[in-house]
Structures are given as C-alpha cells and as structure tokens.
Amino acid sequence: MGLALTIMMAACAPSTGDAWERIHEAGILRIGIDPTYPPFALDDGGTLSGIDVDLGRALAVELGLEPQFTYLGYDGLYDALTTGQVDVLISALVIAPERTKEIAYTAPYFDAGLFLVMPVGANPATGMDGLGGTSVAVELGTLGHVQALEWQRHLANLTIQTYGSVDEALGSVSRGQNGTALVDYVSARLYIRNNPVEGTGLTYSSDSIVSEPYAMAVRIEDRTLLAHLNDALIRLEKSGRLPQIIETNLGP
Known part of the structure; x- marks a missing residue:
C-alpha cells in the first residue's frame, strides 16, 4: 500500500x-x-x-x-x-x-480504510466497476457493508454476503465462496499474515476504496x-x- x-x-x-x-x-x-x-x-x-x-x-x-x-x-x-x-x-x-x-x-x-481483497491471480478489482455479476463478502454492519450496499444501488446483479466477523468474510473468499471481500486494511493484512496457504492465497487492491x-x-x-x-x-x-x-x- x-x-x-x-x-x-x-x-x-x-x-x-x-x-x-x-x-x-x-x-x-x-x-x-x-x-x-x-x-x-x-x-x-x-x-x-x-x-x-x-x-x-x-x-x-x-x-x-x-x-x-x-x-x-x-x-x-x-x-x-x-x-x-x-x-x-x-x-x-x-x-x-x-x-x-x-x-x-x-x-x-x-x-486504514477499506480495501478489496481477492485471490492472487484474480482480475484486480479497484472499485465498483468490474464487480457486476459477482459476490462481495462483508462483515455485517460495518463501513464495508454500507459501501457495498451503496454499490448495489448501481449494480443490480451485485450480490452481498454478510458475515459475523471480518475473518469469516475473508475466509469465504479464500474458500472460493465469494469473489472479493471489502474490509479494513489492517484486518486484511493481519488475516493474510496469520493464514498462510499453500498455492494461491489472497491479495488486496493497490489503493483504498474508502480512505x-x-x-x-x-x-x-x-x-x-x-x-x-x-x-x-x-x-x-x-x-x-x-x-x-x-x-x-x-x-x-
């Protein structure tokens, strides 16, 4: 970053x-x-x-x-x-x-703002553009959830999946259940550090979505x-x- x-x-x-x-x-x-x-x-x-x-x-x-x-x-x-x-x-x-x-x-x-997290090698999403027809994981009630709901107003085919914690949202992306997650930068970095995987892991957008x-x-x-x-x-x-x-x- x-x-x-x-x-x-x-x-x-x-x-x-x-x-x-x-x-x-x-x-x-x-x-x-x-x-x-x-x-x-x-x-x-x-x-x-x-x-x-x-x-x-x-x-x-x-x-x-x-x-x-x-x-x-x-x-x-x-x-x-x-x-x-x-x-x-x-x-x-x-x-x-x-x-x-x-x-x-x-x-x-x-x-410390919001970043999009996605699998390594996936098309790097940099914002709302390109998310149509995909699913975004968020923690319920967070700023990421609010931002995703705003995007959904403009992208009718954007699916939002809510979870009880940031780690659950990020885990769903790691397992391939969702294409991306929208979470705060610190949580994204710590999850990636604390959950090393063999092969393809997770990465994050180069710039914040909300700073x-x-x-x-x-x-x-x-x-x-x-x-x-x-x-x-x-x-x-x-x-x-x-x-x-x-x-x-x-x-x-």
Missing part, C-alpha cells in the same frame, strides 16, 4: 513561540500514545511495540532526538497535547477537521515542529523505512 505524503506548504511555515527550540535543546521528543491498540501500540509487560512505536522511534532518530513515550488513554490524548504534557501524538489518529483550530496534523503515514488516513498531531502553534516531522516522514518514506515498519507489524 502506498500513501502519498501530500503536505500543504502553509502548514509547514515556522511561527514564533512554538516548542521546537525547547525540544531541540532538551534532546527529547515527548510522544503521547495509547498503548492498548495493537498493531499500532501495545504495552506487553513493559515491552512497547507496534507501528506507532516504531514510527516514533524512527522519527526521533531522524530528528536527532530521544523518544519519550507517555502512556495515555485514548480519550485523554488531545487534552495531554493541548496542556503541554506531550509534544506530539502518534496514536492511530484519524484527521479530525473539527479540531484544527487547536491541532495541526502531519501528512498521513497510514491508510481513512492516520496522521500525527501537534499543537497548532508548533509549526516548526510540524515542519520537521513532515520532513522526517518524507525521508522515512523515501528510504523505505516507513513501509518496512508497516510490513514488520502487519506482515508482507
């Missing part, structure tokens, strides 16, 4: 009074994280691991800083940031437009820090380190 790191230049312009000078002098980047959300962050007996953990460490290295993780409940993340307890949030955060009066987001580093980008968050006044994080994120993407972090935690 590739996610373009598109950055608005205005968001990167330094401003006075931000925290970068203090961070640089201290040599520490204080990172707020919810350690209860694998595969992004999990504290397992004192061992912290996950995509956001590895990303935080890699960014700190790029910036010449030491990462310092502060454990927070999800509901307390933004409060900790706005009150100055941490410098940046790296915690599987969906960009929230309603927060942008106080919060600035980096370029996205991960797309759900995750980004880091800083205080709105910390423009210099935002610029440094965006620059470091670009370097991690170009070097292959960011894709490697994702593959390490989600599988090939």
Whole structure:
C-alpha cells in the first residue's frame, strides 16, 4: 500500500513561540500514545511495540532526538497535547477537521480504510466497476457493508454476503465462496499474515476504496515542529523505512 505524503506548504511555515527550540535543546521528543491498540501500540509487560512505536522511534532518530513515550488513554490524548504534557501524538489518529483550530496534523503515514481483497491471480478489482455479476463478502454492519450496499444501488446483479466477523468474510473468499471481500486494511493484512496457504492465497487492491488516513498531531502553534516531522516522514518514506515498519507489524 502506498500513501502519498501530500503536505500543504502553509502548514509547514515556522511561527514564533512554538516548542521546537525547547525540544531541540532538551534532546527529547515527548510522544503521547495509547498503548492498548495493537498493531499500532501495545504495552506487553513493559515491552512497547507496534507501528506507532516504531514510527516514533524512527522519527526521533531522524530528528536527532530521544523518544519519550507517555502512556495515555485514548480519550485523554488531545487534552495531554493541548496542556503541554506531550509534544506530539502518534496514536492511530484519524484527521479530525473539527479540531484544527487547536491541532495541526502531519501528512498521513497510514491508510486504514477499506480495501478489496481477492485471490492472487484474480482480475484486480479497484472499485465498483468490474464487480457486476459477482459476490462481495462483508462483515455485517460495518463501513464495508454500507459501501457495498451503496454499490448495489448501481449494480443490480451485485450480490452481498454478510458475515459475523471480518475473518469469516475473508475466509469465504479464500474458500472460493465469494469473489472479493471489502474490509479494513489492517484486518486484511493481519488475516493474510496469520493464514498462510499453500498455492494461491489472497491479495488486496493497490489503493483504498474508502480512505481513512492516520496522521500525527501537534499543537497548532508548533509549526516548526510540524515542519520537521513532515520532513522526517518524507525521508522515512523515501528510504523505505516507513513501509518496512508497516510490513514488520502487519506482515508482507
């Protein structure tokens, strides 16, 4: 999966009074994280691991800083940031437009949206086009189910098969009962990693059907820090380190 790191230049312009000078002098980047959300962050007996953990460490290295993780409940993340307890949030955060009066987001580093999953070697479906006359597996009541129902309004011969879990939906594709499944990216990757098969397995669309980008968050006044994080994120993407972090935690 590739996610373009598109950055608005205005968001990167330094401003006075931000925290970068203090961070640089201290040599520490204080990172707020919810350690209860694998595969992004999990504290397992004192061992912290996950995509956001590895990303935080890699960014700190790029910036010449030491990462310092502060454990927070999800509901307390933004409060900790706005009150100055941490410098940046790296915690599987969906960009929230309603927060942008106080919060600035980096370029996205991960797309957790909906992807189509199909057998390796099948015609790669990239959206509604090409799904007519096929069956799509979804987990009942999820965003994937809602999207498939929307497609069905335009494709009378599209069949939707609902299941009680993502794994059941994906298993039906693996067994040849359905042509594709429409599920979230993390579930697709973990299922493929955890269910290796001999011969033909499953693969997923190259781009998301419905995007759900995750980004880091800083205080709105910390423009210099935002610029440094965006620059470091670009370097991690170009070097292959960011894709490697994702593959390490989600599988090939």
